[in-house]
Amino acid sequence: MKTPLITIFAAALLLGGCSEETRKQREAEHALEEAAEAQAEADAKRARAVAKQVRADAETRARALEEHAAAVEDADVEVDVDTYDRPYTGTDEKERIRYEAEREARRLERERLREIDGDRFAKEREVKVKVD
Numbered sequence: 001m002k003t004p005l006i007t008i009f010a011a012a013l014l015l016g017g018c019s020e021e022t023r024k025q026r027e028a029e030h031a032l033e034e035a036a037e038a039q040a041e042a043d044a045k046r047a048r049a050v051a052k053q054v055r056a057d058a059e060t061r062a063r064a065l066e067e068h069a070a071a072v073e074d075a076d077v078e079v080d081v082d083t084y085d086r087p088y089t090g091t092d093e094k095e096r097i098r099y100e101a102e103r104e105a106r107r108l109e110r111e112r113l114r115e116i117d118g119d120r121f122a123k124e125r126e127v128k129v130k131v132d
Helices: 002-074 093-131
Strands: none
Touching: none
């Protein structure tokens, strides 16, 4: 009588252990699914942030180009439009700094040349006035 009772008890323990393992496996699968969903949400949030940044960069570039066009239209003299005179529209900070430094150097060189040309024309006018 003792042996069948122990056998039944052992079978019950094995069945209980199997159901516990199955429950743990289901919990692990559920945790993996939740982690995958959280990762997908994080990826979507990151993609939305990148899209917002791209849109903001495009709007900034469009605004800068409109301002540049308005300045060219409003100018009373003929303007030599330098394509590098437009604002930097990328996202790389080092590239932006280099671009702006080069742009500023070109602007200063153009100003220097205008001053030289202006001085030359002023001297020519002085000579014409003295001769007359």
